[in-house]
Amino acid sequence: MSIAARLHQLQGQIAAAAVAAKRDPASINLVAVSKTRSPAMIREAFAAGQHDFGENYLQEALVKMASLADLPIRWHFIGNLQANKTRVVAEQFDWLHTLSRLRVAERLNAQRPPERSPLNVCVQVNIDDEPSKAGLSVAEVPAFVRALAMLPRLRCRGLMVIPKPTTDPEQQHATFMRVAALQQQLQAEGWSLDTLSMGMSQDFFAAIAAGSTMLRIGTAIFVEP
Protein backbone atom coordinates (compact mmCIF):
# COMPACT_ATOMS: atom_id res chain seq x y z
CA MET A 1 0.00 0.00 0.00
CA SER A 2 1.33 3.50 -0.83
CA ILE A 3 1.70 6.34 1.65
CA ALA A 4 -1.21 8.08 -0.08
CA ALA A 5 -3.39 4.99 0.33
CA ARG A 6 -2.47 4.61 4.02
CA LEU A 7 -3.17 8.29 4.62
CA HIS A 8 -6.52 7.94 2.93
CA GLN A 9 -7.34 4.87 5.03
CA LEU A 10 -6.27 6.68 8.21
CA GLN A 11 -8.43 9.70 7.34
CA GLY A 12 -11.37 7.34 7.04
CA GLN A 13 -10.64 5.83 10.46
CA ILE A 14 -10.31 9.29 12.01
CA ALA A 15 -13.62 10.37 10.49
CA ALA A 16 -15.32 7.20 11.75
CA ALA A 17 -13.93 7.73 15.25
CA ALA A 18 -15.14 11.34 15.17
CA VAL A 19 -18.63 10.32 14.12
CA ALA A 20 -18.71 7.63 16.84
CA ALA A 21 -17.82 10.35 19.36
CA LYS A 22 -20.44 12.72 17.89
CA ARG A 23 -17.72 15.12 16.83
CA ASP A 24 -17.06 17.03 13.62
CA PRO A 25 -14.19 15.26 11.79
CA ALA A 26 -12.96 18.70 10.68
CA SER A 27 -12.18 19.53 14.33
CA ILE A 28 -9.43 16.89 14.37
CA ASN A 29 -6.08 17.78 12.81
CA LEU A 30 -3.46 15.27 11.80
CA VAL A 31 0.26 15.82 12.29
CA ALA A 32 2.22 13.23 10.32
CA VAL A 33 5.17 12.23 12.50
CA SER A 34 8.06 11.95 10.06
CA LYS A 35 11.01 11.24 12.35
CA THR A 36 13.43 8.81 10.65
CA ARG A 37 11.42 9.08 7.39
CA SER A 38 13.09 10.37 4.24
CA PRO A 39 12.32 13.66 2.48
CA ALA A 40 10.99 11.59 -0.44
CA MET A 41 8.41 9.98 1.86
CA ILE A 42 7.43 13.39 3.23
CA ARG A 43 7.00 14.67 -0.34
CA GLU A 44 4.76 11.73 -1.12
CA ALA A 45 2.58 12.46 1.92
CA PHE A 46 2.48 16.17 1.07
CA ALA A 47 1.38 15.39 -2.49
CA ALA A 48 -1.44 13.33 -0.96
CA GLY A 49 -2.69 16.42 0.92
CA GLN A 50 -0.85 16.14 4.26
CA HIS A 51 0.61 19.55 5.17
CA ASP A 52 1.52 19.22 8.88
CA PHE A 53 4.59 17.21 9.84
CA GLY A 54 6.14 16.50 13.23
CA GLU A 55 9.82 15.91 13.96
CA ASN A 56 11.57 14.78 17.16
CA TYR A 57 15.26 15.28 16.49
CA LEU A 58 16.48 18.77 15.63
CA GLN A 59 19.57 17.90 13.59
CA GLU A 60 17.65 15.43 11.48
CA ALA A 61 14.73 17.83 11.12
CA LEU A 62 16.84 20.76 9.93
CA VAL A 63 18.49 18.75 7.15
CA LYS A 64 15.12 17.51 5.91
CA MET A 65 13.46 20.93 6.23
CA ALA A 66 16.20 22.47 4.07
CA SER A 67 15.64 19.91 1.33
CA LEU A 68 11.85 20.44 1.50
CA ALA A 69 11.96 24.25 1.63
CA ASP A 70 10.06 24.48 -1.68
CA LEU A 71 6.94 23.05 0.03
CA PRO A 72 4.68 25.14 2.34
CA ILE A 73 4.84 22.56 5.14
CA ARG A 74 3.76 23.44 8.69
CA TRP A 75 6.49 22.03 10.92
CA HIS A 76 5.79 20.82 14.45
CA PHE A 77 8.59 20.06 16.90
CA ILE A 78 7.49 17.20 19.15
CA GLY A 79 10.78 16.12 20.72
CA ASN A 80 12.52 17.18 23.90
CA LEU A 81 14.00 20.65 23.47
CA GLN A 82 17.16 21.65 25.32
CA ALA A 83 17.46 25.29 26.32
CA ASN A 84 20.58 25.77 24.19
CA LYS A 85 18.74 24.59 21.03
CA THR A 86 15.75 26.92 21.15
CA ARG A 87 16.82 29.37 18.42
CA VAL A 88 16.21 27.10 15.42
CA VAL A 89 12.82 26.10 16.77
CA ALA A 90 11.88 29.76 17.28
CA GLU A 91 13.04 30.61 13.77
CA GLN A 92 11.89 27.65 11.71
CA PHE A 93 8.97 25.85 13.32
CA ASP A 94 5.25 26.68 13.49
CA TRP A 95 4.48 24.63 16.59
CA LEU A 96 6.25 23.27 19.66
CA HIS A 97 4.27 20.53 21.43
CA THR A 98 6.61 19.75 24.32
CA LEU A 99 6.99 22.93 26.33
CA SER A 100 7.39 22.41 30.07
CA ARG A 101 10.22 24.67 31.22
CA LEU A 102 10.01 28.42 31.76
CA ARG A 103 13.63 28.96 30.76
CA VAL A 104 12.95 27.35 27.37
CA ALA A 105 9.77 29.41 26.98
CA GLU A 106 11.57 32.68 27.75
CA ARG A 107 14.29 31.94 25.24
CA LEU A 108 11.78 31.05 22.52
CA ASN A 109 9.85 34.24 23.26
CA ALA A 110 13.01 36.34 22.85
CA GLN A 111 14.14 34.48 19.73
CA ARG A 112 10.89 34.29 17.73
CA PRO A 113 11.51 36.49 14.65
CA PRO A 114 9.29 39.62 14.59
CA GLU A 115 8.12 38.93 11.04
CA ARG A 116 6.66 35.56 12.04
CA SER A 117 3.41 35.05 13.92
CA PRO A 118 3.79 33.94 17.55
CA LEU A 119 5.05 30.39 17.99
CA ASN A 120 2.19 28.00 18.78
CA VAL A 121 2.99 25.97 21.87
CA CYS A 122 1.41 23.16 23.85
CA VAL A 123 2.28 22.41 27.45
CA GLN A 124 3.44 18.83 27.90
CA VAL A 125 1.74 17.06 30.80
CA ASN A 126 3.38 14.03 32.41
CA ILE A 127 -0.03 12.53 33.02
CA ASP A 128 1.19 9.21 34.44
CA ASP A 129 3.84 10.87 36.65
CA GLU A 130 6.58 8.82 35.02
CA PRO A 131 10.00 9.82 36.41
CA SER A 132 11.67 9.11 33.04
CA LYS A 133 9.30 11.34 31.08
CA ALA A 134 9.33 15.06 30.37
CA GLY A 135 6.39 17.29 31.19
CA LEU A 136 4.69 18.95 34.13
CA SER A 137 2.48 17.30 36.71
CA VAL A 138 -1.21 18.20 36.53
CA ALA A 139 -0.79 20.38 39.63
CA GLU A 140 2.01 22.40 38.02
CA VAL A 141 0.20 23.22 34.78
CA PRO A 142 -2.04 26.18 35.80
CA ALA A 143 0.83 28.31 37.11
CA PHE A 144 2.87 27.51 34.01
CA VAL A 145 0.03 28.55 31.67
CA ARG A 146 -0.24 31.80 33.66
CA ALA A 147 3.49 32.41 33.19
CA LEU A 148 3.27 31.79 29.44
CA ALA A 149 0.65 34.52 29.14
CA MET A 150 3.41 37.03 29.92
CA LEU A 151 5.34 35.98 26.79
CA PRO A 152 3.75 37.68 23.76
CA ARG A 153 5.78 35.86 21.10
CA LEU A 154 4.34 32.52 22.24
CA ARG A 155 0.74 31.50 21.81
CA CYS A 156 -0.30 28.82 24.27
CA ARG A 157 -2.76 26.60 22.40
CA GLY A 158 -3.32 23.82 24.92
CA LEU A 159 -1.96 20.59 26.31
CA MET A 160 0.07 17.68 24.94
CA VAL A 161 0.50 14.25 26.40
CA ILE A 162 2.39 11.01 25.72
CA PRO A 163 0.73 8.47 28.04
CA LYS A 164 2.34 5.31 29.30
CA PRO A 165 1.80 2.79 26.47
CA THR A 166 -1.10 0.40 26.95
CA THR A 167 -3.25 -1.59 24.53
CA ASP A 168 -6.28 -1.40 26.84
CA PRO A 169 -8.73 1.03 25.18
CA GLU A 170 -10.48 1.82 28.46
CA GLN A 171 -7.25 2.73 30.17
CA GLN A 172 -6.23 4.83 27.15
CA HIS A 173 -9.55 6.65 27.28
CA ALA A 174 -9.44 7.23 31.06
CA THR A 175 -5.99 8.80 30.80
CA PHE A 176 -6.97 11.07 27.91
CA MET A 177 -10.09 12.12 29.82
CA ARG A 178 -7.91 13.36 32.69
CA VAL A 179 -6.03 15.58 30.23
CA ALA A 180 -9.31 16.83 28.77
CA ALA A 181 -10.56 17.63 32.30
CA LEU A 182 -7.43 19.68 32.98
CA GLN A 183 -7.96 21.56 29.71
CA GLN A 184 -11.57 22.30 30.73
CA GLN A 185 -10.43 23.49 34.14
CA LEU A 186 -8.01 25.92 32.47
CA GLN A 187 -10.71 27.11 30.08
CA ALA A 188 -13.02 27.72 33.05
CA GLU A 189 -10.26 29.87 34.54
CA GLY A 190 -10.44 32.01 31.40
CA TRP A 191 -7.64 30.68 29.19
CA SER A 192 -8.65 30.31 25.54
CA LEU A 193 -7.05 26.99 24.72
CA ASP A 194 -8.19 25.18 21.58
CA THR A 195 -5.74 22.30 21.21
CA LEU A 196 -5.39 18.89 22.79
CA SER A 197 -2.36 17.22 21.20
CA MET A 198 -2.93 13.57 21.98
CA GLY A 199 -3.34 10.29 20.15
CA MET A 200 -0.77 8.22 18.23
CA SER A 201 -1.05 5.17 15.95
CA GLN A 202 -2.03 2.79 18.80
CA ASP A 203 -4.47 5.00 20.72
CA PHE A 204 -5.94 7.65 18.43
CA PHE A 205 -9.44 6.17 18.60
CA ALA A 206 -9.55 6.65 22.40
CA ALA A 207 -7.95 10.09 22.05
CA ILE A 208 -10.66 11.24 19.65
CA ALA A 209 -13.38 9.96 21.99
CA ALA A 210 -11.80 12.04 24.78
CA GLY A 211 -11.67 15.24 22.71
CA SER A 212 -8.28 15.29 20.96
CA THR A 213 -7.95 18.03 18.35
CA MET A 214 -4.47 17.13 17.12
CA LEU A 215 -3.28 13.59 16.48
CA ARG A 216 0.43 12.83 16.08
CA ILE A 217 0.69 9.72 13.93
CA GLY A 218 3.74 8.19 12.28
CA THR A 219 3.70 4.41 12.02
CA ALA A 220 0.18 4.12 10.56
CA ILE A 221 1.16 6.48 7.73
CA PHE A 222 4.72 5.54 6.92
CA VAL A 223 5.08 1.84 7.77
CA GLU A 224 3.71 -1.05 5.73
CA PRO A 225 1.65 -3.16 8.16
Ligand SMILES: *Cc1c(COP(=O)(O)O)cnc(C)c1O
Ligand atom coordinates in the same frame (compact mmCIF):
# COMPACT_ATOMS: atom_id res chain seq x y z
C1 LIG B 1 6.98 8.94 17.41
C2 LIG B 1 6.02 9.82 18.07
C3 LIG B 1 4.66 9.84 17.70
C4 LIG B 1 4.09 8.91 16.66
O1 LIG B 1 3.99 7.62 17.13
P1 LIG B 1 3.41 6.43 16.20
O2 LIG B 1 3.17 5.33 17.14
O3 LIG B 1 4.48 6.14 15.19
O4 LIG B 1 2.17 6.92 15.54
C5 LIG B 1 3.82 10.75 18.33
N1 LIG B 1 4.27 11.59 19.27
C6 LIG B 1 5.55 11.60 19.66
C7 LIG B 1 5.98 12.55 20.70
C8 LIG B 1 6.46 10.72 19.07
O5 LIG B 1 7.74 10.73 19.48
